[in-house]
Amino acid sequence: MRALLFAVPLAALTATSAFAQSMPNSLNMSCAATFDLVREKGAVVIGTGPNVYDRYVSDQRYCGLDETTFPAWLQTADQKQCFIGYRCREPMVRSR
Template identity: 40%
Template sequence: MNRLVLVLVLAALATAAAAQERVATRTLSCAALQARVARDGHVVLATSETAYETVHLDAGACRNDETAAPAFAPAADAPSCLTGWRCRQRNSDSGQR
């Protein structure tokens, strides 16, 4: 029984750690968004209630099958603020058969 409780507690902690606060981009200035990414290293930015993405401070944060692209988001004081880097899946289809 003690092992079951321990497993449940560890699973709850892992879930809480994995869930990250979404930062509403339109509520912060561009400088504040950039500072948040710089402070945390990566942030989940929400541009609306249903649109969000993870933005990284460093382009090297992407995995081997991903490539980094500049991440722009609307801020309270700018329609297009460079916030950091987003990871995109590389296109492995060369179009050749």
């Protein structure tokens, strides 16, 4: 029973680190590769540093009905500012 109790948390840690390793990181990719990934997948979560990530989309189809697209620029391995696609956000409402 004691071995089983130890195995469960170990399995949870392994699953968490496996997820983190599978997430693409723009800092390790070229601008073209990051742009192509978003375009090909349609929507993808990309890391931009330790524990920093966001969801990026290729176009409006991957946003909610109440959301719109805003251009997304990321730092990549070869460029400080690379247009990679869009983020989905609620439209800004201007106050009067």
